Amino acid sequence: MIRYAFGIDIGGTTVKIGLFKSNGELVEKWEIDTRKEGNGQYILGDVAQEIENKIKEKGITKNMVIGAGIGIPGPVSSDGTVLKCVNLGWGVFNVEERLGKMINIPVKAGNDANVAALGEMWQGGGNGHKNVVMVTIGTGIGGGIIINGNIVSGANGAGGEIGHIKVVKDEVEICGCGKTGCLEQYASATGIVKECKKVINNYESDSILRRYDELTAKDIFDAAKEGDKLANKLVEDLGEKLGHVFANISCVCDPEVFVIGGGVSKAGNILVNVIKKYFIKNTFHACENTEFKLAKLGNDAGIYGGVKLILNENISR
Template identity: 60%
Template sequence: MKKYAFGVDIGGTTVKMGLFETLGTLLDTWEIPTRKQENGRYILPDIADAVDKKMEEKGISRLDVEGIGMGVPGPVSPDGTVLKCVNLGWGVFNVEQEMNRLTGFKVKAGNDANVAALGEMWQGGGKGYKNLVMVTLGTGVGGGVIIDEKILPGAVGAAGEIGHIPMRDDETETCGCGKKGCLEQYASATGIVRLTRRYLEAHKNENVQTMLKEDSTAKDIFDAAKLGDKVALAMVDEVGLLLGKALAAISCVVNPEAFVIGGGMAKAGEILLNVIRKYYTEYAFHAARDTVFKEAELSNNAGIYGGVRLVLE
């Protein structure tokens, strides 16, 4: 094993990059803009250039670099083929081969949520577990499945799309994926805001006692719940119910040792985790009821940690 490796997390606005020792120590992080012009043709060359500049800055020889691991915001097949990244402008091509051509290094790539899950398993909240499911609760709901310390990508890289588990048949609004009734329409930051707005609208003539308003944010709702606001508590309970049921279903398929919960909404802490655990225990198959729930620890660095762990495989 060589001494250094690079982790790369490609986002729609910026590319987060990290220089690591292959034993797991993060030495440096930096970002470059994601240049999406001309169908994202500049993104990989910019990353290659940034790697070269960092090696020059740190005095690192090419002979000491194990490779580059990348998280990509879209489906990535096991052979490194990107199956369209709409928000980058990319079509179908092999990102590993192209990055290898640009750098000469070994390159491994995966879906960004899956790669973040791998990072949490390696050096974060999932450390010590070989089988886990990561759930990211933010603007949407993301996920990643790790089995025997490896990403489970699925046939076309679409495994772990937890946010698009169908939960309700009566939904009238359309999810970003084009379906209706997906988990992330309720169990994300935007989802709990939508649930709250709908509740207040439906009960506006009933003089409901609450500190919440139709423009309340997810943070406002969790803060109100912590103060005992009954409407806020009901909204948190609804989100916990849907997440608990979804994770119970997942556990019947992959039977993880742990669920690692991350993302901005997870900062609400125990008030959310406790209700998820409650409903998970109620709905889980009896043999899987003792699955551990852990908080993610790597925050925005999970993707670059996971990228390095991916290339070390």
């Protein structure tokens, strides 16, 4: 009998949903709006309705569905309790129990970055490995740690918060998390541009970067590829911070591969190579051969990871 599973990725704007066969084959994917009004009280009900509708549409019975795995943009404890999710307006409650009662199939929940990392390990850039660290570099910096094929979420669901590793001791500007000196402040897409603006006015040589009214991280990488000295310096500084952090992470969990995703990863090899250079310089000798790969699943990583999450749960029962 063919068995199915649902992967769900709740974002601040849309909820991505995928119907999969248990072998990982994607049958169909679609999106719905994330209704955040009323402190997000309609979100799970909307998801439940979509799942019920799809089961009916496809002529699937509930006993053919292994379950649903769901990624949440916030900390999630091992029992499925969401520990406040500010972006959705959620407080503290058990999302597995609540959604499970609505759809009457097993539900497993995790932090969205961790779940996306699980997806990349299973069907993406980390395929073929069981020990993977994924780092997403976009507007912010997220991360997910997979050891022996399982998410490391930690005691408070905060495992993999790589963007909030402290990298600058004397920073006075406050990060979005409320602390100072976090990696996210310098190495996110926003942070890369901010670092450029700090130095560009005092930079003595000419630079392509002065031509842009609305500078982006992509502009900086493009200029570096053209040989712009300021852009290359900024990329080097970025690589040094990221490489140093990755080296520290490798000494703790010794992954087989780092998978780099998010919008900034589109810079490609120029980003990977500069990170790897400083990683090798700083890491423990036994970790020097750790692989670096770009993520492959893009925005679908979360739904793939959701399915793998519920498949792992099913195997462990």
